[in-house]
Amino acid sequence: MRIALVQVASPPEEPPAARRERVGRMVAGARGADLVVLPELWAAGYFAFDSYAERAESLAEGPTVTAARAWARELGAHVHLGSLVERDPRGDLFNTAALIAPDGALVHAYRKIHVFGHASREAELLTPGRELTVADTRFGRLGATTCYDLRFPELWRGLVDLGATTVVVPAAWPAARRAHWRLFTSCRAVEEQVLLIACNAVGTQDGGVELGGHSRVVDAWGTVLAEAGTEEGVTFCEADPGAVARVRAEFPVLADRRRLPAGSTAGTPTEEER
Numbered sequence: 124m125r126i127a128l129v130q131v132a133s134p135p136e137e138p139p140a141a142r143r144e145r146v147g148r149m150v151a152g153a154r155g156a157d158l159v160v161l162p163e164l165w166a167a168g169y170f171a172f173d174s175y176a177e178r179a180e181s182l183a184e185g186p187t188v189t190a191a192r193a194w195a196r197e198l199g200a201h202v203h204l205g206s207l208v209e210r211d212p213r214g215d216l217f218n219t220a221a222l223i224a225p226d227g228a229l230v231h232a233y234r235k236i237h238v239f240g241h242a243s244r245e246a247e248l249l250t251p252g253r254e255l256t257v258a259d260t261r262f263g264r265l266g267a268t269t270c271y272d273l274r275f276p277e278l279w280r281g282l283v284d285l286g287a288t289t290v291v292v293p294a295a296w297p298a299a300r301r302a303h304w305r306l307f308t309s310c311r312a313v314e315e316q317v318l319l320i321a322c323n324a325v326g327t328q329d330g331g332v333e334l335g336g337h338s339r340v341v342d343a344w345g346t347v348l349a350e351a352g353t354e355e356g357v358t359f360c361e362a363d364p365g366a367v368a369r370v371r372a373e374f375p376v377l378a379d380r381r382r383l384p385a386g387s388t389a390g391t392p393t394e395e396e397r
């Protein structure tokens with residue numbers, strides 16, 4: 124499969140509508156890819172907290188999902204739109220990641236569970252998601268986690284328990300913690316034996332926060348198949364989703380899991396293991 128990671132900057136002075144048009148031109152440059160992936164909250168701007176309410180949109184027919192449906196049809200590719208500020212019918216706001224199929228259909232959505240509160244108002248403004256879901260695609264069984272979720276291995280194990288083999292990670296991860304970004308993207312791919320496709324934002328956003336870029340594709344063996352720099356633009360990468368099954372069969376860490384009984388201390392063997 125051919126992947127295109129589209130690193131996007133969200134400068135504070137650029138209105139979201141103009142940004143969608145500009146990003147549309149970047150996405151057009153991803154022709155030939157099977158899967159195009161964008162970062163977290165690029166249209167609204169992750170750090171534009173004061174504008175979240177005004178920029179929130181419907182997942183069914185808001186401007187970002189509508190643009191992504193058109194891009195997917197034009198390219199004949201799956202488009203992972205990264206994430207958007209979703210307003211649900213009750214009026215609650217979520218950080219929602221979504222995958223669009225080449226026919227424009229929404230085939231997977233994930234509401235970020237670990238909303239971020241360190242030097243961030245996301246946790247104050249957005250409602251955490253409560254559900255992990257996967258979708259069967261031509262790239263394997265696909266799940267998503269968003270940015271800060273990378274730090275929560277139990278969430279990833281939950282996706283693996285649902286059968287995920289490919290995980291997309293839209294992010295707005297600051298440059299200040301780039302070392303953690305590289306560490307966790309590699310670690311989650313190896314630990315969960317998944318194809319991990321992570322697209323980060325770039326540039327300087329509201330509050331002067333510099334985003335880290337270095338979008339990455341890491342295979343189930345931990346090989347970094349592609350890593351972008353810190354500029355806006357498209358990075359292409361070839362990956363084999365079938366490699367996940369081969370790695371899991373040859374090095375069966377997941378099959379060697381030992382489940383601890385509730386209340387036991389780590390290392391205590393279960394009845395069955397004794």
Ligand SMILES: NC(=O)CCC(=O)C(=O)O
Nearest residue numbers: 239270271295296297300
């Ligand atoms: N957008 C985010 O979730 C930022 C997470 C982050 O900066 C970190 O985990 O570090």
